[in-house]
Amino acid sequence: MRHIKIFTCRIKLTKFTFSIFVILPKSLMSLIRFILSRLFLKQLLLMLVLLFGLILCLLFWLDSNTRHGEQIxxxxxSGLSIDEAMTALQERKLAYAILDTSSYNPNFPYQTIIEQIPAPGSVVKQSRKIYLSINRSGYKMTTVPDLVGKTLRQAEPALRSxxxxVGKLTYKKYIAKDEVLALKFRKRTLKQGDQLPLTSIIDLELGDGSGGFSVEALDRDSPFHPSNRKRDSL
Incomplete structure (x- = not known):
């Protein structure tokens, strides 16, 4: 009985296989008839039109967002006020953003542009954002160190610290070489206790070590001038 069941199953399997073999050609013929039918051709044409329209829309969207080929x-x-910079950028259809920094540059007026990213002359696309740094209020005032009578080797690091x-070095006839006779800022002789903004450039007046001493060569505001020495002694 067990052998008959197995044989019976094989017969059923053979029938199943044979039935599939018969059905496949009919399905294929039905598929061919459907492909050649007007309904399928209309649907295929409609799909192609929709696909073509979708591609056109995608290309238009990419062109409008990337601004392909458009360069500014x-x-x-730099050096312009905020309003002037905004006008210049808007005329070129560029966006802008002001950076929140505490930058200060003594060579630029207060509240003007001192730095921009991207740099001037860069080629960008329309609506690109330009980042601007504004010249804030000046550096805090700092007391100028008392360096009169010090040597140049002592004065330079003291000023930097x-x-x-350190600005221009000028020499005058004096017995001690490289001894600081006066400190000057914009041709004005500084006195003890004077204050200047940080990063200010201070010029130094030094002795030339010629071995002589010339009162006329000294600045009248210098503490080494005889008139100032008399006042100090009083």
Whole structure:
């Protein structure tokens, strides 16, 4: 009985296989008839039209968002006021953003543009955002160190550590070489206790070490001038 069941199953399997073999050609013929029918051709044509329209819309969207081929040269707005910079950028259809920084540059007026990103002359696309840095209020005032009578080797690091810059060095006839006779800022002789903004450039007046001493060569505001020494002694 077990052998008959197996044989019977095989017969059923054979019938199942044979039935599939018979059905496949009919399905294929039905598919061919459907492909050649007007209904399918109309649907296919409609799908192609929709696909073509979708591609056109996608290309239009990409062109409008990437601005392909449209280039704008970034103008130089350094030194301009905020309103002037905004006008210059808007005329070129560029966006802008003001950076929240505490930058200060003594070479630029207060509340003007001192830096921009991207840099002037860069080629960008329309609506590109330009980041602007504004010249804020000046540096805090700092007392100038008392360096009269010090050597140049002592004065230079002292000025830099205080936040100042060493400017022009001038020499006058004096017995001690490289001894500081006076400190000057914009041709004005500084006195003890004077204050200047950080990063100010301070010029130094030094002795030339010629071995002589000339009262006329000294600035009248210098503490080494005889008239000032008399006042100090009083």
């Amino acid at each position: 040269v970034v103008p130089d707005v 205080a936040g100042f810059k």
